[in-house]
Amino acid sequence: MIDRLLLLLDIAIKHLSRRKRQTVVAVSGVMVGVGFFLAVSALMIGSQNDFIKTLIDAAPQIIISDELRSPAPQPGVRAFPGSMIAMHGYKVRTEVRGLKNWPAILRAVNAVPGAIGSPSLTGGVTLRVGGREEALGIVGIDPSVETKVSTIADKLRVGHLRDLERVQGGIIIGEDLAQRLGLGMGDVVGATSASGTTRSLRIVGLFKKGQVMMSSSMGYVLLREAQSMLGRPFIINRIGVKLPDPYQADQISKQLEGRFGYKAESWEDRSSDFLALLVTRNVIMYSVVSAILLVASFGIYTVVSTSVSDKRRDIAIMRSMGFSEFDLQLIFIIEGVLLALIGVMCGWLLGFGLMNILGSLNFAVGGENQHVPLDRTPRQYAIAAAASLFAGGIAAWLPARKASRVDPVEILRGAA
Amino acid sequence: MSPVLEAQGLGRTLPGDPPVTLVRDVSFAVAPGTFTAITGPSGCGKSSLLYLLGMIDRPTEGALLLQGENVAELDGDARAQLRLEHFGFVFQFHFLLPEFTAIENVMLPMRRLAKLKPAEIEPRAMELLATMGLAGKETKTPDRLSGGERQRVAIARALANDPMLILGDEPTGNLDSVSSANVVDVFRMLAHEQQRAVVCVTHDLGIAAQADVRISMLDGRVVKVEEA
Numbered sequence: 310m311i312d313r314l315l316l317l318l319d320i321a322i323k324h325l326s327r328r329k330r331q332t333v334v335a336v337s338g339v340m341v342g343v344g345f346f347l348a349v350s351a352l353m354i355g356s357q358n359d360f361i362k363t364l365i366d367a368a369p370q371i372i373i374s375d376e377l378r379s380p381a382p383q384p385g386v387r388a389f390p391g392s393m394i395a396m397h398g399y400k401v402r403t404e405v406r407g408l409k410n411w412p413a414i415l416r417a418v419n420a421v422p423g424a425i426g427s428p429s430l431t432g433g434v435t436l437r438v439g440g441r442e443e444a445l446g447i448v449g450i451d452p453s454v455e456t457k458v459s460t461i462a463d464k465l466r467v468g469h470l471r472d473l474e475r476v477q478g479g480i481i482i483g484e485d486l487a488q489r490l491g492l493g494m495g496d497v498v499g500a501t502s503a504s505g506t507t508r509s510l511r512i513v514g515l516f517k518k519g520q521v522m523m524s525s526s527m528g529y530v531l532l533r534e535a536q537s538m539l540g541r542p543f544i545i546n547r548i549g550v551k552l553p554d555p556y557q558a559d560q561i562s563k564q565l566e567g568r569f570g571y572k573a574e575s576w577e578d579r580s581s582d583f584l585a586l587l588v589t590r591n592v593i594m595y596s597v598v599s600a601i602l603l604v605a606s607f608g609i610y611t612v613v614s615t616s617v618s619d620k621r622r623d624i625a626i627m628r629s630m631g632f633s634e635f636d637l638q639l640i641f642i643i644e645g646v647l648l649a650l651i652g653v654m655c656g657w658l659l660g661f662g663l664m665n666i667l668g669s670l671n672f673a674v675g676g677e678n679q680h681v682p683l684d685r686t687p688r689q690y691a692i693a694a695a696a697s698l699f700a701g702g703i704a705a706w707l708p709a710r711k712a713s714r715v716d717p718v719e720i721l722r723g724a725a
Numbered sequence: 726m727s728p729v730l731e732a733q734g735l736g737r738t739l740p741g742d743p744p745v746t747l748v749r750d751v752s753f754a755v756a757p758g759t760f761t762a763i764t765g766p767s768g769c770g771k772s773s774l775l776y777l778l779g780m781i782d783r784p785t786e787g788a789l790l791l792q793g794e795n796v797a798e799l800d801g802d803a804r805a806q807l808r809l810e811h812f813g814f815v816f817q818f819h820f821l822l823p824e825f826t827a828i829e830n831v832m833l834p835m836r837r838l839a840k841l842k843p844a845e846i847e848p849r850a851m852e853l854l855a856t857m858g859l860a861g862k863e864t865k866t867p868d869r870l871s872g873g874e875r876q877r878v879a880i881a882r883a884l885a886n887d888p889m890l891i892l893g894d895e896p897t898g899n900l901d902s903v904s905s906a907n908v909v910d911v912f913r914m915l916a917h918e919q920q921r922a923v924v925c926v927t928h929d930l931g932i933a934a935q936a937d938v939r940i941s942m943l944d945g946r947v948v949k950v951e952e953a
Contacts, residue, residue: 312843316836323824626820629781630834630882631809633802718782721816721894722772 317636321643324616331612332648338608339652339701340659342601343693347660348667350692351683353594357587359682364580366460369427369549370558373418373565373573375408407544414548414569421561423553427451427458430532430546432539436482437499438490445482445500447528448547449535458551461516461529467494468514473531481514483524504540602696605652606704613645614708624712625720634713641712645705646698653694660693728754729792729889729922735777736786737770747773749945750787757889760916760923762936770945771926772894778924779812779892780804792889809838813883815908817895819875821867827854827878828863834885853881857911873904880911891915893925897932909935 325332383401408414411428418426430449435442452470456462462470466484473479480498492498494512501507516524536542550565552558558575566573577584617624624637667681731754739745748770755761755778763771776782777789780796783804789797796807821830831850835841841849854863857877867875876896883891893912897905909932916923916937925936933939941949 312836312839316833320822323822327824622820623822626816626822627833628805629779629808629814630837631805631807631812631886632837633805635802636805636837718773718776721776721781 313636314639317640318643318647321640321647324620324640325612325644325647328612328616331615335605335608335612335648336652336655338605339602339649339697340655342598342605343653343656343697344659344663345601346598346693346696347656347689348663349594349598350689351660351664351685352667352681353590354684354686354689355682357590358684360583360587364583365555365576368576368579369458370552370555370576371550371562371565371573372579373408373414373426373548373550373569373571375406375546376572377570405544407541407546408548408571410569411545411548414565414571417565417568418548418550421552424561425454425457425551427454427549427551428532428545428547429455429549430535430539430541430544432502432535432541434500434502434528434538436486436490436528437501438492441490443486443490444526445486445528446526447480447500447530447535447538449530449532449539449545451532455549458549464516466515466517470514470529472513473529473534476511476513478508478510478534479513479530480510481516481529482512483516483527484518485525486528487512487515489525500538502538502540506538506540508534508538599696602700605697606649606700609645609648609701610704610708612648613641613705614711616644617641617708617712620712621715621720624715625717628715628717629721637715638706638709638713641709642702642705645701645709648705649697649701652701653697656693656697657690660690727793728756728790730755730778730924731790731793732774732778732787733790734787735774735784735789737773737777737782738785746945748777748784751945751947752787753940753947753950755890755922755924757922758916758920759937760913760935761925761938761940762933763924763926763940763942764928764930764933765942767928769942771942773945774942775892775894775924775926779814779890780808781814809834810886811889813880813886813888813891815876815879815883815891815893815896817898819867819872819879821875821878821882823867826864826866827859827870827881830867830878831882831885834882838886840886850881850885853884854878857881873900873907876900876904876908877911880908884915889921891921891923893923893927895927896925897927897929905929905932 383399386396415426415428418424427450432447434445434447436445452473456470465481468481470481473481480500487493490498492512494515497509497511499507500510510530518524530538532545536544550561552561555576559577562573562575562578627637628634664683664685668683670681672679672681732751735748735751736746737748739747751774763774765771773782777784780789784797787797788795791807791811796804799807821827822833825833828847828850831853832846835846835849851863854860857880859874859877859881862870862874867878870878876899891912896912897908900908912923912925913935915921925932927933937953939951939953940947
């Protein structure tokens with residue numbers, strides 16, 4: 310069987326070597342298709358991964374907040390369930406905001422293998438410097454836990470998160486805000502909370518520019534500092550969760566929400582619109598690539614098809630010699646697959662080269678040199694090869710059927 | 726001696742309106758060691774008969790016995806396998822594969838049959854070419870060989886799998902008289918010395934005269950069988 314395949318392969322190679330120019334054209338078609346598929350998909354997948362990573366890292370993967378998905382019914386409504394009379398205008402009961410029983414929630418989060426939960430309290434304050442006022446959202450955190458949960462530490466231009474613990478009344482704000490207020494490292498700023506408490510805070514760190522949220526409207530302080538400043542001792546209203554596998558976030562957030570009733574939002578939940586966009590991007594990429602491969606297989610079809618019509622005499626003589634119909638069909642399928650195979654290998658080289666060129670490019674984004682994000686996995690090479698060989702096989706099989714239908718009698722008689 | 730190949734009421738009709746009958750009711754037997762010539766005017770159906778005998782074409786009537794077994798009803802693959810093992814064809818045109826050298830052409834049927842070990846195939850091809858007087862021309866492609874040489878390569882290829890039957894379709898039709906006589910001598914040798922059955926379609930009466938059995942055809946029928 311192997312000998313037979315080698316024989317058919319030998320014949321196929323001899324056929325192709327006789328039509329070099331067509332072979333080169335067909336092979337280049339596949340090569341360009343495969344090469345650009347590799348480069349484009351590496352770019353698309355790379356940027357997608359980069360994008361998802363940014364989404365995942367932008368905030369903790371799950372945020373449990375003190376909101377309820379649907380507000381609890383007011384006591385008056387609860388007293389008459391299913392009543393036919395709608396009540397309105399009643400006095401709304403004031404609830405103490407914050408995550409009740411948060412240590413239990415934190416324990417439940419930490420019970421998930423590999424997961425870490427970081428409690429925090431958020432609130433609003435007003436910064437005052439020399440007659441200027443800026444509203445600031447402050448987040449009270451435990452620096453040692455928060456660094457494990459979010460990437461805010463990477464976003465610092467100067468200072469360290471743990472300086473919050475070292476400096477009494479330390480705060481970290483964004484460079485943009487600091488610039489607006491004319492503040493620098495070590496400067497003291499007055500902060501007034503909604504409850505009227507005023508504190509003096511010392512700047513111990515600055516976030517990088519370019520991240521609007523972080524850089525101009527957020528400030529990080531120590532958790533107990535925030536609790537006392539906002540007048541809400543022992544209360545937290547947010548738990549950020551980091552998971553070992555970000556793709557578990559949806560499932561675990563649903564479990565937590567089901568168990569404690571508080572809104573637990575996963576990053577997928579928060580960015581479902583972006584994720585939907587990525588699906589569209591992938592559809593576009595794969596349809597463009599399929600079109601390229603389809604065009605490449607036209608080249609293979611042409612070569613095999615003309616090869617079959619040119620070789621009708623040889624087909625007849627091989628049939629008379631005792632080659633079966635299947636043998637003949639196989640010869641021409643092998644020709645097509647061979648073209649695809651050579652094309653794939655050249656395309657791998659082309660794709661590799663293109664990726665290296667793309668990888669060497671630098672772009673200045675936000676004052677920093679950034680490389681084009683590329684995803685260079687062997688999987689893309691395998692997909693390109695499989696798709697091309699499949700397309701090439703089909704493109705060769707269609708005309709190859711003609712080879713097995715050649716009637717040797719007709720040819721031999723016609724030639725005689 | 727019992728016949729290798731026997732036609733019993735063999736007929737071939739092409740479908741159509743009206744149907745065309747190429748061969749009708751042909752019965753004869755071919756014994757090993759004989760050189761049989763089929764003659765007749767062009768269009769009398771002698772080539773069609775040869776294709777039926779060689780299992781390239783399928784009869785619409787009658788039976789074809791190969792070593793006593795009816796092979797007329799076999800499917801394409803089985804017929805291809807029998808052709809490979811038992812038949813060698815030589816046509817008016819050499820029909821060598823142009824991309825292959827002389828020796829590669831001779832090796833093709835052996836490689837396809839794969840009865841010999843790969844290492845034995847090439848020496849046998851060399852030997853066959855040498856027998857045909859083509860020693861030293863093994864690596865030439867067909868376009869580098871003369872008409873007579875090509876035809877001898879084609880004969881060597883027909884002999885590759887040591888077939889019981891050699892079928893020739895005007896094998897000398899395209900050759901000069903010297904080459905032609907040469908080919909006929911080879912055919913006689915194959916029949917008389919190697920005990921093969923040789924069947925040759927020809928309109929050359931000089932060649933027919935050298936055959937052991939002469940079959941004359943007219944309008945698809947056998948009209949006369951003469952034994953020398």
